[in-house]
Amino acid sequence: MRHMALTAIAAVLAGTAAFAGGADDDTLILNDEIEMVTKTAAPDHLSDAMDEIISGWHFRSDETQQLQTDDFENQGMIFADYGAEAWDTVEGSEDKSCASCHGDAAESMVGVAATYPKWNDGAEEVRTLQMQVNDCRTTRMGAEPWKYDSGDAINMEAFVTSHSRGMPVNVAIDGPAEATWLDGKDIYYTRYGQLELACASCHEQNYGNYIRADHLSQGQINGFPTYRLKNAKLNGVHSRFKGCIRDTRAHTFSPGSPEFVALELYVKSRGNGLSVEGPSVRN
Amino acid sequence: MRLTAITAALSLTAGAALAEGVAPDDVSYSDYGEVTVSLSGQPGDATRGREIFANKSQGNCVSCHAVTELADVPFHGEVGPILDGVGSYRTAEELRGIVANAKMTFEGTVMPAFYKTSGFIRPGDGYTGKAAPDDLAPILSAQEIEDVVAFLMTLQDS
Numbered sequence: 197m198r199h200m201a202l203t204a205i206a207a208v209l210a211g212t213a214a215f216a217g218g219a220d221d222d223t224l225i226l227n228d229e230i231e232m233v234t235k236t237a238a239p240d241h242l243s244d245a246m247d248e249i250i251s252g253w254h255f256r257s258d259e260t261q262q263l264q265t266d267d268f269e270n271q272g273m274i275f276a277d278y279g280a281e282a283w284d285t286v287e288g289s290e291d292k293s294c295a296s297c298h299g300d301a302a303e304s305m306v307g308v309a310a311t312y313p314k315w316n317d318g319a320e321e322v323r324t325l326q327m328q329v330n331d332c333r334t335t336r337m338g339a340e341p342w343k344y345d346s347g348d349a350i351n352m353e354a355f356v357t358s359h360s361r362g363m364p365v366n367v368a369i370d371g372p373a374e375a376t377w378l379d380g381k382d383i384y385y386t387r388y389g390q391l392e393l394a395c396a397s398c399h400e401q402n403y404g405n406y407i408r409a410d411h412l413s414q415g416q417i418n419g420f421p422t423y424r425l426k427n428a429k430l431n432g433v434h435s436r437f438k439g440c441i442r443d444t445r446a447h448t449f450s451p452g453s454p455e456f457v458a459l460e461l462y463v464k465s466r467g468n469g470l471s472v473e474g475p476s477v478r479n
Numbered sequence: 480m481r482l483t484a485i486t487a488a489l490s491l492t493a494g495a496a497l498a499e500g501v502a503p504d505d506v507s508y509s510d511y512g513e514v515t516v517s518l519s520g521q522p523g524d525a526t527r528g529r530e531i532f533a534n535k536s537q538g539n540c541v542s543c544h545a546v547t548e549l550a551d552v553p554f555h556g557e558v559g560p561i562l563d564g565v566g567s568y569r570t571a572e573e574l575r576g577i578v579a580n581a582k583m584t585f586e587g588t589v590m591p592a593f594y595k596t597s598g599f600i601r602p603g604d605g606y607t608g609k610a611a612p613d614d615l616a617p618i619l620s621a622q623e624i625e626d627v628v629a630f631l632m633t634l635q636d637s
Contacts, residue, residue: 398589442606445603445618
């Protein structure tokens with residue numbers, strides 16, 4: 197009896213603490229032009245878990261937030277510019293660049309990143325943007341594939357993604373992608389490692405709370421690739437997944453693995469409706 | 480002479496085994512998750528427990544739990560309940576069980592088990608990201624658990 201009463205008190209305290217930090221109410225306007233959707237109603241598939249989805253931008257300091265409002269301050273855009281150079285660079289046995297087939301990315305790539313990862317009928321698999329770029333490189337250009345989440349691959353992903361900024365994330369989770377999406381969902385809720393923590397333990401159950409000095413966000417990936425002040429480079433989402441799982445004292449998966457492809461699809465779908473922000477700036 | 484030396488060595492080993500207390504897989508939890516006996520067979524040291532609680536490379540309990548008494552330690556977390564006065568409303572047996580494996584007290588809690596070595600999904604070798612060795616050590620030793628419990632018992636309502 198006494199134990200039950202004390203447990204109830206502990207639950208009340210934990211409930212109170214859950215509202216201590218929270219997301220701020222700022223508005224993200226890009227280059228004084230594009231007003232980003234950084235908070236919106238959760239997609240139907242998340243209705244049991246949460247009502248509102250919130251960009252990680254809201255959980256960062258005003259100083260960090262400011263860096264993303266202007267392309268001249270956003271250091272992630274420097275890497276997107278490297279991607280732009282690569283877009284026009286002829287490589288491989290077929291004497292082609294990306295531009296040879298796709299022309300001006302500012303036209304042909306608009307909205308593309310918002311729908312990746314997506315099902316590829318020919319290959320009968322869910323592909324991330326990096327997988328699709330590598331398929332073009334190997335089968336159309338006759339060039340070497342880029343290593344997953346390597347500098348070249350991330351720069352190109354940032355460049356392509358930048359042309360979708362302000363457009364809503366909209367990945368398909370039904371039809372042929374559903375099986376992969378379910379795999380990703382399973383991974384999201386699995387408590388890995390010696391610390392027995394799932395993605396959901398921090399980013400669904402505890403977003404808004406501080407864990408030591410870190411302000412926990414919803415773990416949305418609409419801002420990837422992400423320029424992190426912490427390591428002063430552009431970061432891929434699989435590398436971020438790997439870092440998180442490592443921090444549960446777990447044996448991680450590798451960037452480009454089927455597990456992380458599935459997880460990317462699932463986590464991206466939790467942000468369906470938020471604006472694409474990549475390349476974003478975070479701490 | 481030689482025999483005496485061997486006998487002495489044997490009795491030393493037996494003594495050490497006794498002092499080791501209870502192995503992680505052998506801990507006995509009550510229906511409410513309490514652990515009644517000292518895991519190390521020794522009393523805890525509250526001063527050392529305070530260090531383990533605050534130290535990032537040891538318990539790092541402050542990462543999730545705020546404690547007013549630890550005002551000298553920066554960045555207290557908010558994931559778990561504030562622990563001010565926890566020694567007044569919980570017994571040492573309850574606290575030992577919660578620190579060792581909180582899931583035995585609070586089903587589904589996000590709190591990690593600090594004295595557990597089996598039953599994990601893809602356990603790693605510390606924070607390396609690599610697979611765990613076969614002889615995975617608990618996050619805290621039996622004595623470190625006792626030290627943390629001793630520290631928590633000093634957190635009394637003022």
